Amino acid sequence: MADDHSGEHALIARYFKPLATDPGAFGLDDDAAVLEAPHGEEIVVTTDAIVEGVHFLADDPPDTVARKALRVNLSDLAAKGAQPAGFVLTLALRGADDAWLTAFARGLGEDAKLFDCPLLGGDTVSTPGPLTVSISAFGRVPAGKMVHRTGARPGDRVMVSGTIGDAALGLHVLKGDRIAEALAGDEAGRAMLVARYRVPQPRHALAAAVREFANAAMDVSDGLAGDLAKLCAASGVSALIDAPSIPKSAAAAYLLAQGVAGIETLVSGGDDYEILCTVTEGRLEAFAAEARRAGVALTSIGTVIAGAHAPRFLDEQGSEIVLKRLSFSHF
Amino acid sequence: MADDHSGEHALIARYFKPLATDPGAFGLDDDAAVLEAPHGEEIVVTTDAIVEGVHFLADDPPDTVARKALRVNLSDLAAKGAQPAGFVLTLALRGADDAWLTAFARGLGEDAKLFDCPLLGGDTVSTPGPLTVSISAFGRVPAGKMVHRTGARPGDRVMVSGTIGDAALGLHVLKGDRIAEALAGDEAGRAMLVARYRVPQPRHALAAAVREFANAAMDVSDGLAGDLAKLCAASGVSALIDAPSIPKSAAAAYLLAQGVAGIETLVSGGDDYEILCTVTEGRLEAFAAEARRAGVALTSIGTVIAGAHAPRFLDEQGSEIVLKRLSFSHF
Numbered sequence: 001m002a003d004d005h006s007g008e009h010a011l012i013a014r015y016f017k018p019l020a021t022d023p024g025a026f027g028l029d030d031d032a033a034v035l036e037a038p039h040g041e042e043i044v045v046t047t048d049a050i051v052e053g054v055h056f057l058a059d060d061p062p063d064t065v066a067r068k069a070l071r072v073n074l075s076d077l078a079a080k081g082a083q084p085a086g087f088v089l090t091l092a093l094r095g096a097d098d099a100w101l102t103a104f105a106r107g108l109g110e111d112a113k114l115f116d117c118p119l120l121g122g123d124t125v126s127t128p129g130p131l132t133v134s135i136s137a138f139g140r141v142p143a144g145k146m147v148h149r150t151g152a153r154p155g156d157r158v159m160v161s162g163t164i165g166d167a168a169l170g171l172h173v174l175k176g177d178r179i180a181e182a183l184a185g186d187e188a189g190r191a192m193l194v195a196r197y198r199v200p201q202p203r204h205a206l207a208a209a210v211r212e213f214a215n216a217a218m219d220v221s222d223g224l225a226g227d228l229a230k231l232c233a234a235s236g237v238s239a240l241i242d243a244p245s246i247p248k249s250a251a252a253a254y255l256l257a258q259g260v261a262g263i264e265t266l267v268s269g270g271d272d273y274e275i276l277c278t279v280t281e282g283r284l285e286a287f288a289a290e291a292r293r294a295g296v297a298l299t300s301i302g303t304v305i306a307g308a309h310a311p312r313f314l315d316e317q318g319s320e321i322v323l324k325r326l327s328f329s330h331f
Numbered sequence: 332m333a334d335d336h337s338g339e340h341a342l343i344a345r346y347f348k349p350l351a352t353d354p355g356a357f358g359l360d361d362d363a364a365v366l367e368a369p370h371g372e373e374i375v376v377t378t379d380a381i382v383e384g385v386h387f388l389a390d391d392p393p394d395t396v397a398r399k400a401l402r403v404n405l406s407d408l409a410a411k412g413a414q415p416a417g418f419v420l421t422l423a424l425r426g427a428d429d430a431w432l433t434a435f436a437r438g439l440g441e442d443a444k445l446f447d448c449p450l451l452g453g454d455t456v457s458t459p460g461p462l463t464v465s466i467s468a469f470g471r472v473p474a475g476k477m478v479h480r481t482g483a484r485p486g487d488r489v490m491v492s493g494t495i496g497d498a499a500l501g502l503h504v505l506k507g508d509r510i511a512e513a514l515a516g517d518e519a520g521r522a523m524l525v526a527r528y529r530v531p532q533p534r535h536a537l538a539a540a541v542r543e544f545a546n547a548a549m550d551v552s553d554g555l556a557g558d559l560a561k562l563c564a565a566s567g568v569s570a571l572i573d574a575p576s577i578p579k580s581a582a583a584a585y586l587l588a589q590g591v592a593g594i595e596t597l598v599s600g601g602d603d604y605e606i607l608c609t610v611t612e613g614r615l616e617a618f619a620a621e622a623r624r625a626g627v628a629l630t631s632i633g634t635v636i637a638g639a640h641a642p643r644f645l646d647e648q649g650s651e652i653v654l655k656r657l658s659f660s661h662f
Contacts, residue, residue, distance in 0.1 A: 039370030047419040047467065049456045088378040090421070090465040125380045129460010134421040136378065136467035 042143050044082040048072045049090075049134035056198070057174060058130075062100045063107025064198040065133065070111050072221065073137035074202035075273040079219040081147040081211030082139025084117035084204065090134040092127040115204060141211065147277070151215035152235035156278035156304040159214075159287070161203045161296050163249045164224050168269020169261060170197030182260040189251035196249075200273035206298070209290035210277055217277035224267040225323050227276055229310045235278075238307035243267075244316050247299040267313065268325050278304050373474050375413040379403045380421075380465035386602075387529070388505060389461075393431045394438025395529040396464065401442050403552065404468035405533035406604040410550040412478040412542030413470025415448035415535065422455045423463040446535060476542050478608070483547040483566035487609035487635040490545075490618070492534045492627050494580045495555050499600020500592060501528030513591040520582035527580075531604035537629070540621035541608055548608035555598040556654050558607055560641045566609075569638035574598075575647050578630040598644065599656050609635050 050069050052058050070087065077084055089108075112118055117137065170193035172179035183190045202219075210217050216235050220227045224246070232238050243263050248256065255261040279287050284300065291298035302311075313321040381400050383389050391399075401418065408415055420439075443449055448468065501524035503510035514521045533550075541548050547566050551558045555577070563569050574594050579587065586592040610618050615631065622629035633642075644652040 043374060045419055045451055045467075045469070047421055047452055048454050049421045049423065049465070051423060051456050051458050053459070054457055088376055088467050090378055090380045090467075092380065092382060092423070092460075092463055092465075120376055121378055123379050123465070125382050125463070126385055127382050127460055127463060128384070129423075129458055129463075132423055132456070132458060132460075132463060134380070134423075134454070134465040136376075136419050136421075138376070 040143050041140050042146065043085065044077060044080050044139040044141055044146055045136060046073050046076040046080070046139075047134070047136040048076065049132055051132045052130035054130075060198055062103035063110075065131075066104045066108035067111050067199045069133035069135050070108060070115070070117070070137070071200040071202045072273060073135045074115055074117060074204060075200055075219040075221070077137055077139035078202050078204045078207045079147070079210065079217045079275045079277070080139065080141070081145060081207050081214070081217070082141045083207060084115050085138045085140050086118050086120040087112075087135050087137040088120050089122035091122065091124045092129070092132040092134075093124065094127060094129075094131065115202070145211050147210055147214050147217040149216055149218050149231045149234035152231060152237050152278040152304045153215060153280075154237055154304050154306045155281055156215055157281055157284050157300045158228070158239055158241065158302040158304060159277050159279055159298055159300055160220070160224065160247065161206060161275040161291070161298055162201065162272070163247045163252065163297070164220070164272055164274065165252050165261075165266025165269055166193050166196035166249050167200070167271035167273070168197075168223075168265055169252055169255065170194045171269070171271070172261075172265075179255060179260055182255060182258055183251065186251065186254075189254070192249065193251055197271055200271065202273060203275045203296050205294040206275055206291060206296045209287060209294060210275060213279050213283050213287035213290065214277035215280060217275060220272040220274045220276050222270050224272065224276065225311070225313065226268065231276060231278075232304070232311055235304075236308070237304050238309050239302050239304050239311035241302035241311055241313045243313045243321055245299065245301050247297060247301075263313070263321060264323055264325070268323060371474050372471050373477065374416065375408060375411050375470040375472055375477055376467060377404050377407040377411070377470075378465070378467040379407065380463055382463045383461035385461075391529055393434035394441075396462075397435045397439035398442050398530045400464035400466050401439060401446070401448070401468070402531040402533045403604060404466045405446055405448060405535060406531055406550040406552070408468055408470035409533050409535045409538045410478070410541065410548045410606045410608070411470065411472070412476060412538050412545070412548070413472045414538060415446050416469045416471050417449045417451040418443075418466050418468040419451050420453035421465040422453065423458040423460070423465070424455065425458060425460075425462065446533070472542065478541055478545050478548040480547055480549050480562050480565035482545075483562060483568050483609040483635045484611075485568055485635050485637045486612055487546055488612055488615050488631045489559070489570055489572065489633040489635060490608050490610055490629055491551070491555065491578065491632055492537060492606040492622075492629055493532065493603070494578045494583065494628070495551070495603055495605065496583050496592075496597025496600055497524050497527035497580050498531070498602035498604070499528075499554075499596055500583055500586065501525045502600075502602070503592075503596075510586060510591055513586060513589055514582065517582065517585075520585070523580065524582055528602055531602065533604060534606045534627050536625040537606055537622060537627045540618060540625060541606060544610050544614050544618035544621065545608035546611060548606060551603040551605045551607050553601050555603065555607065556642070556644065557599065562607060562609075563635070563642055566635075567639070568635050569640050570633055570635050570642035572633035572642055572644045574644045574652055576630065576632050578628060578632075594644070594652060595654050595656075599654060
């Protein structure tokens with residue numbers, strides 16, 4: 001959780017920060033909390049809910065709803081350098097639709113196995129409202145080794161995993177707007193973007209390397225621009241981002257080249273669930289080598305600088321790109 | 332979570348039990364899971380959500396909604412013999428009503444302090460549906476000492492904390508039915524019953540004694556009759572309950588004597604949040620002494636017997652009371 005003053009975060013800062021008096025809560029300034037466990041290990045706890053019509057669509061396949069609910073939490077754990085240890089689930093349902101629940105449970109079970117993150121407990125409640133899946137996930141880190149948002153230092157390189165903006169484009173495809181039309185002849189491209197929206201790829205393979213090399217890290221869930229701004233604010237720094245170097249999928253690059261989507265759509269969209277982190281310049285090569293071993297794409301996109309202003313995104317000519325909005329607000 | 336086959340529990344057993352492959356999940360047969368933590372301690376995790384119109388009423392004071400959401404989880408921890416360690420919160424809201432949230436957060440903060448159970452993190456999501464508060468709470472126990480549902484043995488005494496049925500009567504009072512009318516002249520009684528519905532009293536003071544003395548334990552959340560049936564089923568035993576010895580508040584005893592409420596209303600109603608446990612006969616006195624020291628009323632209400640049938644409730648004459656329903660279903 002962040003301490004900026006927009007939407008959810010302002011609400012949390014205002015109402016709930018005073019309650020977070022335990023050192024392990026980090027004043028609610030981070031994505032996860034540590035429950036201290038003796039003997040060299042700590043348990044990282046994270047919680048994230050997804051709501052029908054807000055974070056997923058009513059006709060999304062139920063197994064993808066389950067996967068997304070778990071993976072948005074696993075993404076948090078990976079960005080904190082934690083290995084998954086288990087999760088608890090609260091499911092608010094309008095009714096018990098067998099077919100839906102079967103598919104949901106199957107997706108959840110497959111992912112629990114895939115990520116070695118077993119279901120530990122849960123609660124199911126009835127609601128007349130939209131289906132809501134709330135998950136608290138737990139991870140393990142060596143004591144004191146959770147990676148925070150607060151460690152970025154001027155001179156650090158800003159790194160990001162995977163590609164940025166695909167999920168936001170996938171939502172456009174599902175809505176059938178002009179981005180979907182521009183990809184009319186590219187079924188594979190459309191499917192890839194939709195899959196990126198529906199089923200995030202948590203970068204758990206990178207967790208150990210993040211723990212070893214990152215000075216600061218978080219996952220990108222509400223848009224790269226807004227989340228980088230949060231990380232910088234938490235660290236008391238700013239950043240210069242070389243927009244052309246932001247990693248893009250072929251479909252995203254095509255839409256950008258065609259002028260159908262702008263860079264703002266990519267960096268201010270939500271649901272990337274990639275890892276954003278900063279690394280000391282001299283350790284960049286060793287970190288990159290670890291990422292290659294883990295099979296996760298890792299790209300340097302800019303530099304941490306001193307300052308309190310929001311990170312600046314620069315185009316090919318080094319001119320600042322003015323972003324009208326930084327984040328996708330789920331709230 | 333239980334393994335009977337009604338409502339929520341059947342749903343969980345059917346869809347989610349296959350996912351619960353970690354030993355610490357206890358096959359979802361218990362109220363809480365253990366996240367193993369090295370060096371002699373384990374972390375107990377429990378999760379419970381409350382939904383507007385289902386578990387609380389839309390016009391309940393917001394601070395009581397917060398207290399109930401946390402306390403239903405603390406009640407689970409106490410029944411498992413765990414000391415509170417912290418909790419995470421997911422709040423699904425239609426909008427951000429300042430006054431409501433302020434009061435909610437105040438109640439939550441006061442209880443977090445009162446029970447030494449700090450907020451560790453959370454998520455707030457937007458929903459067009461009813462307000463839903465989902466909490467995962469964590470507690471600590473010495474390794475291997477969590478109290479399960481499965482340990483009841485024939486000959487054990489069946490014990491219950493506090494008084495039974497007040498919360499169910501409180502809900503009747505709020506609905507203004509003939510139970511409310513029967514208490515028209517007893518404002519204090521009505522207020523007490525409503526408070527018992529809105530703000531459970533988790534028996535954390537009894538947690539250490541439960542850990543030391545109880546062979547099996549759970550909290551009573553869906554009605555004494557149904558929850559005892561779950562405990563007995565988990566332990567592979569049955570029980571004989573002496574209905575007149577079930578502890579009742581003065582208001583409940585009055586309503587019973589007047590014939591306005593029957594014993595079924597008390598033992599099949601929900602929201603008691605008392606501890607139900609079984610204790611070896613020879614250890615009863617020592618347990619009772621501990622409860623007195625802790626300031627928690629503890630009453631022996633019957634005996635565990637061999638058998639697979641549902642527990643039997645006997646009246647003054649030793650005749651079986653036929654209960655038409657065992658539980659209050661929140662689902």
